Amino acid sequence: MGNGAICHTLNPRLFEDDxxxxxxxxxxSVILADASFVPVLTSLLPRCPTVKHVVLLTDERHMPKxxxxxxxxxxxxxxxxSPNLEGFKWEVQDENQGAGLCYTSGTTGMPKGVMYTHRSNFLHALAVALPDCLDVKSTSTILMVVPMFHANSWGLAFAGPMMGAKLVLPGPYLxxxxxxxxxxxxxxxxxxxxxxxxxxxxDHMEKRRLRLSTLRLVVIGGAACPRHIIEYLEVTQGVEVRQLWGMTETSPTATVGAIKGSMVGLDREGLTQMKLKQGRPHIFIDMRIVDESGTELPWDGKAFGNLQVRGPHTLSRYYNSEAAAADAHGWFDTGDVATIDPQGFMQITDRSKDVIKSGGEWISSVVIENVAVGHPQVAEAAVIAIPDPKWTERPxxxxxxxxxxxxxxxxxLSYLSGKIARWWMPDDVVFVKEIPHTxxxxxxxxxxxxxxxxxxxxRARM
Incomplete structure (x- = not known):
């Protein structure tokens, strides 16, 4: 990036076509890869005419024969x-020049590119390092479990070095x-x-009754955090848990669930309820929820609508696209449905494409899932809509x-009873060995x- 080039991270878990x-x-034009990806690249490169060079990130002794x-x-x-490195000069003249490129996961169509500039990366790193965000210090040692192809490891790839923190990279061993x-x-x-x-x-720790000796903060994102994780880490291990929400389009960190000073007196259940939300926006993010007509809804924790965000590291248009991704005022529609409470804490209730509309009313699949994973025999849960002749859709x-x-x-179903509205109760429960992931x-x-x-x-089979 400092040479004026653009760093485009690729997700090796994607299908070859993607x-x-x-x-x-x-x-x-240049692909840098671990030597283990040579078979994938051998199959892939004949379809990629712009790639001129492949550099394997190893030394001569470990190069494939x-x-x-x-x-x-x-x-x-x-x-x-190396003899020329002393004369290297920073080549970037414009802070708005492209620095990094990440693509969305393509869950609603073909993947879309999001170009990060030097300015947006720097501002995002500043926000990530703040105490009420990921609290990055020069004394921090950070295990970057989230990979760098997930929007620069949620910004830690820049915030860590900026503050002088130590980074620990786990590779595939998760x-x-x-x-x-x-x-x-x-x-x-x-x-x-x-x-x-x-x-x-x-699961590993509970079976062996292990303790965490130095860990102080676990940041969880990408999906709603199960209650069990929060309770185990905070109560049993004394480790703070913060939920994070964001998107490739927001660089990605937008909200973090750091507790406010006014909440310090909350009891354990009160704190857990706040931590089950996706958190509040950091200093560079504006946030609102709107109804289908675009009217802004109140921050009362009850009204839920389409979540929109804007800020200096939120995209305005996708890479190589002529259409604007944000409106004239900079608001980007995230595709999420959410509530915002009076304290400013946002909670995702669904993706707009996943929300279940039953009898004209919305049912939150996320709320049902969060309750279901609290059952001691449940590892993971997901809710989808199935057609219903009377109600249109049911969970x-x-x-x-x-x-x-x-x-x-x-x-x-007995466990869910009393924890969700009666008309939200799933019409059926099916069991699978494992739930598919992207x-x-x-x-x-x-x-x-x-x-x-x-x-x-x-009841529908009868």
Whole structure:
């Protein structure tokens, strides 16, 4: 980036077709990769004519002996240029010049590119480092569980070095045992990632009655944080949990659930209820909710509408797109449905495309999911809409049980009773070995709808 080039991070978990589309759309010219990705690149590169060079991030001793594609060795290139490094000059003359490129996960169509500028990256890093955001200091040791292709590891790729923090990179080793070992061996103070990683860590720790000796802050985003994670880490381990919400389009951090000074006196249940929300906007983000006519709704914690944001690191248009992504006043429609309470804490109730409309009223799939995962025999839960001749749509609950557990439909429905509105009660519960996820670790509602979208609940079968 300092040489005036644009760093485009690629997600290796994507399907090959998606990777080819993204590389071609971005017109990538150089790919830097781990040597383990040579087979993928061998299959991929014939479809990517703009790529001129492949650099493997290793030394000569670990270079593959034979490849069907031309590859260069990173360490050899570095050695060749080392005499010239003393004369290197920062080449960026304009802070609004492109610096980084990330693509959305493409859940509602083809992936879209979001170009980050030097200015937007710097402002976002400043916000991320603030005490009420991710609290990054020179004394911090950060385990970057969230990968850098997730919008620069939620900004930690810049905020960490900016503050002089130590970064610990886990690579592909994100099972509970490996994460615990990294946390303890490197004396990690701060970490961030999606809920599935922390569920694996908790399972490993609970079975072995382990303790965390140095960890102080866990930041969780990408999906709603289950109540069990908050209670276990905060009550049992004394580790603060903050939810984070954002999008590729917001660079990505927009809200963080840091408790306000006025909330310090809340009891345990009160604090947990606040932490189950996605948090409040940081200094550079404006936020509002609007109805379908665009009228702004009150911050009363009850009204829910389309969530819109704006700020200096929120996009105005997608990469290589002529159409504006934000309105004339800079408001970007996130596609999320949310409430905002009087304290400014936002809570996602659904994606606009996932909200269940039953009899003209909205049912929040996220609220049902959050309650369902509180059941001790439930590992993960997801809610989708199924057609209903009377109500148009009704909720179906898909459950992945904890290993070795066999809950029944009645067990789950009885647990939900009294915790959600009666008319929100799922029409049926189906059990699966595991719930499908997207390449970015989010629950794939699209896959679930394909699998279960025409499911007939018991009463409909009669």
């Amino acid at each position: 990777l080819a589309y993204i590389i071609n759309h971005a017109q990538d 034979q490849t069907k594609i031309d590859v260069m060795c990173y360490e050899d290139l570095l050695m060749e240029e 099972d509970g045992a490996s994460v615990y070992k990294l946390l303890e061996e490197h004396k990690v103070t701060t970490t961030a990632g999606v809920p599935t990683v922390w569920l694996g860590l908790l 179906l609950l898909v459950v992945a049980p904890q290993p070795g557990q066999t809950p029944t439909r009645d067990d789950i 390449a970015t670790g989010k629950i794939s509602k699209l896959t679930l709808r394909k699998q279960w979208g025409n499911h007939k609940p018991p």
